[in-house]
Amino acid sequence: MKKILSLVIALxxxxxxxxxxxGSAKAEGKLVGVSMPTQDLxxxxxxxANMEAQLIExxxxxxxxxxxxxxxxQVSQIETMIADGCEVLVIASIDGDSxxxxxxxxxxxxxxxxxxxxxxMNSDAVTYYATFDNWLxxxxxxxxxxxxxxxxxxxxxxxxIEFITGDPGDNNINFFFDGAMSILxxxxxxxxxxxxSGQTEKAVVATANWATDAAQARFENILSSYYADGTQxxxxxxxxxxxxxxVQNALKANYTGEWPVLTGQDCDVLSTISMxxxxxxxxxxxDTRTLAAQVVTMVTAILEGTExxxxxxxxxxxxxxxxxxxxxxxxxxxxxxxxELLVDSxxxxxxxxxxx
Numbered sequence: 154m155k156k157i158l159s160l161v162i163a164l165x166x167x168x169x170x171x172x173x174x175x176g177s178a179k180a181e182g183k184l185v186g187v188s189m190p191t192q193d194l195x196x197x198x199x200x201x202a203n204m205e206a207q208l209i210e211x212x213x214x215x216x217x218x219x220x221x222x223x224x225x226x227q228v229s230q231i232e233t234m235i236a237d238g239c240e241v242l243v244i245a246s247i248d249g250d251s252x253x254x255x256x257x258x259x260x261x262x263x264x265x266x267x268x269x270x271x272x273x274m275n276s277d278a279v280t281y282y283a284t285f286d287n288w289l290x291x292x293x294x295x296x297x298x299x300x301x302x303x304x305x306x307x308x309x310x311x312x313x314i315e316f317i318t319g320d321p322g323d324n325n326i327n328f329f330f331d332g333a334m335s336i337l338x339x340x341x342x343x344x345x346x347x348x349x350s351g352q353t354e355k356a357v358v359a360t361a362n363w364a365t366d367a368a369q370a371r372f373e374n375i376l377s378s379y380y381a382d383g384t385q386x387x388x389x390x391x392x393x394x395x396x397x398x399x400v401q402n403a404l405k406a407n408y409t410g411e412w413p414v415l416t417g418q419d420c421d422v423l424s425t426i427s428m429x430x431x432x433x434x435x436x437x438x439x440d441t442r443t444l445a446a447q448v449v450t451m452v453t454a455i456l457e458g459t460e461x462x463x464x465x466x467x468x469x470x471x472x473x474x475x476x477x478x479x480x481x482x483x484x485x486x487x488x489x490x491x492x493e494l495l496v497d498s499x500x501x502x503x504x505x506x507x508x509x
Contacts, residue, residue: 184214185452186234190247190271191222194363194395195421196441197245200270203445204243211449222362224251231255235262241452243267248322249274249471265455267448268476272324275472281461282469282478283448285439287325291332291392293485294416297435298388299336301414307345312387314346315375317368317396321359329392329418330355337390346388349379360396368399376407388414394424394436401432420486420495425506428488438486438494447479 185208189201197219205217216234220227224247234242235258242264246252249272256278259266265280266273273279299305302312314337319326340346341353352358352375360368368391380386386408391397397417404412417424417436427433451461465478486494495501496508503509 182214183212183456184216184237184239186231186237186239186242187215187217187269188227188231188234188242188244188246189217189219190227190245191362192219193222195423196419196439200245200441200445203441204269204448207442207445207449208452211453213452220247222247224248228252228255232258235259235264239264241265241267241455243269243448243452244273245269246271246273249324250322252276267451267455268471269448270325270444272469272471272476274324277473279471279473279476280455281451281463282471282476283444283451284325284478284480285444285483286480287328288332288468290418290437290439290483291329291334292336293437293483294329294390294392294418294435295333295336297416297485298333298390298414299340301434302387304340304345311345311347313349313385314341314388314390315348315350315372315386316353316358316390317360317372317400318355318358318390318392319360319363319396321356321361323363326355326359326392330358333390333392333416349384350375360399363393363395365395365399365402368396369402370399372400372403373407376403380408380410383410385410386413389416391416391418393418394421394433395419397424397433397436398427401427405432418483420500422501422505425486425491425495425501428486429491429506429508431488435485435487438484439481440484440498440500442500443481447481451479 187204189197192198201217205215208215218230227247252273253276256276260278266278268279268282270284272282318330389400391400394417397415414434417433420436420438424433424436454461463477463479465480469476469478496503
């Protein structure tokens with residue numbers, strides 16, 4: 154495992170370096186617009202900072218704007234980027250269906266669009282998509298729950314599970330949730346897993362804006378309605394770290410049973426600390442440096458008139474057709490992996506995680 158992690162880290166570093174220096178002479182003076190959805194979640198701050206740093210290192214000028222999770226603001230900011238003469242737009246959308254009109258303006262202006270991490274739906278202006286393998290994120294979460302509870306050897310024993318995913322306007326929740334359920338559904342059907350609340354549908358377990366407080370409020374209701382009598386909760390499938398933190402807050406205030414298995418995604422600082430403290434079981438690490446580096450290589454290829462590297466031409470249909478995509482691979486992170494995967498790689502300092 155350590156050799157695999159070392160190779161993952163080394164590859165991320167190499168890709169980042171290659172992206173930074175590729176085509177820098179031709180990049181000088183070219184303006185790239187980067188639209189991020191919010192600064193409320195740690196990961197988008199990291200994504201924006203990594204993207205800006207690597208694009209600047211490659212010789213580009215960068216217009217980086219955050220939209221405060223407000224769709225009209227994001228639309229207005231993209232209009233500004235078009236007016237400012239951005240030659241490529243990199244967009245992480247707030248709502249995948251909300252940008253059709255403004256992206257039509259980009260297409261009319263001949264500006265290529267890279268959908269970043271969240272697929273932009275129902276727009277033929279989307280040129281490429283760069284993301285992590287989001288189905289695999291869910292699969293890794295489902296596999297972790299399966300293995301942590303040893304479901305394959307459950308015998309007559311049953312386990313209680315609840316579910317919580319992200320914003321219904323984020324197309325990624327379809328992949329996160331469906332990937333996890335591809336692992337867990339057979340156990341639900343056989344009765345090895347049961348969901349006391351009955352809340353197993355994606356639309357029901359969604360969380361607006363991936364907000365911690367919304368996740369906490371919903372989970373407090375679940376605990377008071379279905380677990381107040383001492384019923385044991387064995388696992389919670391949380392699609393990301395911000396929802397996992399909401400579940401943890403609810404559990405700390407309203408639950409006295411044995412602590413359940415909790416999944417997460419993004420390896421945010423607070424959730425990584427929670428893993429070290431034993432309150433979150435795992436998180437799926439998506440190294441934003443790797444994704445940012447890949448986007449830089451895509452931008453460079455586009456502006457040099459060549460085809461960017463693509464490794465998926467089948468999965469991501471945005472309603473107007475398949476969008477050529479590049480998928481980076483996520484890594485399941487458990488507490489014993491934090492030092493090597495997150496600290497030794499330079500993603501965090503030991504001090505940030507309270508390790509010194």
